[in-house]
Amino acid sequence: MKQHIGFIGSGNMGTAIIKGLVSSKVAKASQISVFDIQLDKVKALSKEIGINAVESQDKIMDVADIIFLAVKPNIMGKVLSDIKAKLTKKSILVSIAAGVTIDTIEKVIGKGYKIVRIMPNTPALVNMGMSSITPNDKVTDSELKVISTIFDSLGRSEVVPEYLIHSVVGVSGSAPAYVFMFIEAMADAAVLAGMPRAQAYTFAAQTVMGSAKMVMETGKHPGELKDMVCSPGGTTIEAVKVLEEKGFRAAVIDAMISCMDKSEALSNK
Numbered sequence: 001m002k003q004h005i006g007f008i009g010s011g012n013m014g015t016a017i018i019k020g021l022v023s024s025k026v027a028k029a030s031q032i033s034v035f036d037i038q039l040d041k042v043k044a045l046s047k048e049i050g051i052n053a054v055e056s057q058d059k060i061m062d063v064a065d066i067i068f069l070a071v072k073p074n075i076m077g078k079v080l081s082d083i084k085a086k087l088t089k090k091s092i093l094v095s096i097a098a099g100v101t102i103d104t105i106e107k108v109i110g111k112g113y114k115i116v117r118i119m120p121n122t123p124a125l126v127n128m129g130m131s132s133i134t135p136n137d138k139v140t141d142s143e144l145k146v147i148s149t150i151f152d153s154l155g156r157s158e159v160v161p162e163y164l165i166h167s168v169v170g171v172s173g174s175a176p177a178y179v180f181m182f183i184e185a186m187a188d189a190a191v192l193a194g195m196p197r198a199q200a201y202t203f204a205a206q207t208v209m210g211s212a213k214m215v216m217e218t219g220k221h222p223g224e225l226k227d228m229v230c231s232p233g234g235t236t237i238e239a240v241k242v243l244e245e246k247g248f249r250a251a252v253i254d255a256m257i258s259c260m261d262k263s264e265a266l267s268n269k
């Protein structure tokens with residue numbers, strides 16, 4: 001791609017996107033400029049992967065065609081007000097903030113600007129992310145293609161209407177946290193049974209990755225794939241019984257309802 005990409009904020013998610021982009025080779029490190037109030041962090045990132053570390057938001061606005069806002073939702077308003085003067089109608093503003101709607105952004109910067117709302121997740125760091133893309137009506141089809149290319153290079157992406165973003169937060173944005181908890185719990189049990197810790201993480205994580213791949217590649221219903229593991233009178237069905245008794249599915253659904261409710265509450269602030 002030929003555009004210059006600027007980042008305001010390089011925390012957990014911003015850094016995952018930046019590193020994923022560089023390793024995918026969709027953008028060269030020289031095409032990426034990054035500003036974060038923690039300047040040392042950006043300098044270290046520059047040293048590590050070669051992106052341009054810049055010392056102000058203004059410098060990002062001077063060089064970038066695509067501007068990523070990767071700061072916490074509660075400071076989005078301030079950052080938007082700060083960059084407003086230098087924003088042009090040609091720039092594409094990409095926000096990854098949970099609960100900050102396109103309407104909220106337009107209330108600060110005004111209408112007529114190109115805005116894309118993204119809900120990414122941290123596996124973008126290893127180019128296995130899942131991102132949703134929601135453009136406003138000022139973004140052209142070819143610009144949307146550029147944004148899709150960026151997020152496809154970080155894993156997969158799908159364009160969704162804005163009302164679906166709460167579901168996306170629950171099922172992918174926040175979801176790595178619950179998957180990591182699942183992996184950690186499985187590894188704990190293996191350690192309990194005597195397996196060394198590091199080996200337990202490898203077995204658990206590879207199993208989660210392989211199971212996910214089977215869902216994606218076989219097209220079979222997850223229930224059918226589960227049934228294929230459960231030998232009659234065997235070990236797996238014993239585990240399934242306990243998971244059902246302990247409310248495993250209900251716990252996941254309830255947790256996600258809390259997560260999605262919070263996403264909605266943030267949007268209504």
Ligand SMILES: NC(=O)C1=CN([C@@H]2O[C@H](COP(=O)(O)OP(=O)(O)OC[C@H]3O[C@@H](n4cnc5c(N)ncnc54)[C@H](O)[C@@H]3O)[C@@H](O)[C@H]2O)C=CC1
Nearest residue numbers: 009010011012013014036037070071072073096097098120
């Ligand atoms: N962490 C995740 O898994 C995901 C996060 N998000 C969204 O990404 C955004 C960032 O989240 P995280 O990376 O987790 O937070 P974080 O706290 O790790 O990173 C935020 C960064 O912004 C910097 N910052 C603060 N004020 C700034 C300013 N005025 N100018 C430039 N930089 C500034 C901070 O120094 C920090 O490095 C949030 O809006 C969140 O909703 C979305 C999807 C997933």
Ligand SMILES: O=C(O)[C@@H]1CCC=N1
Nearest residue numbers: 097098169173174175
């Ligand atoms: O926890 C959060 O608020 C952010 C949004 C999605 C994942 N992390």
